[in-house]
Amino acid sequence: MxxxxxxxxxxxxxxxxxxxxxxxxxxxxxxSPNISRDDCTAAGGQIVSRPYAGEACALPDGTTQAIT
Structure with missing residues (x-):
């Protein structure tokens, strides 16, 4: 038992x-989905460069997503 x-x-x-x-x-x-450069700019985001991590999209709501 x-x-x-x-x-x-x-x-x-x-x-x-x-x-x-x-x-x-x-x-x-x-x-954390990936986003394309065109989708980023269409959503009002900005492309930012991250050291050793490539580029990301900084969206107006404060989130960042990796760019494909």
Whole structure:
């Protein structure tokens, strides 16, 4: 009985960790999409150069997105 409880807790923790990792990856991908130079200027953004990271689009709402 005790072993079954320990195994079920370990399985629940592993499942929760897996769901958290998938959620974090999805959120990261959704929050930082790439944008083209034309789309950036059309949205009212400015092209900025980042040292060692290439160019990015600085949008009026304060967010930056990598340029493809």
């Amino acid at each position: 005790r072993m079954r409880r320990i195994l079920s807790l370990a399985l629940a923790a592993a499942t929760l960790a897996g769901v958290s990792a998938v959620g974090a990856v999805s959120a990261g991908a959704a929050s």
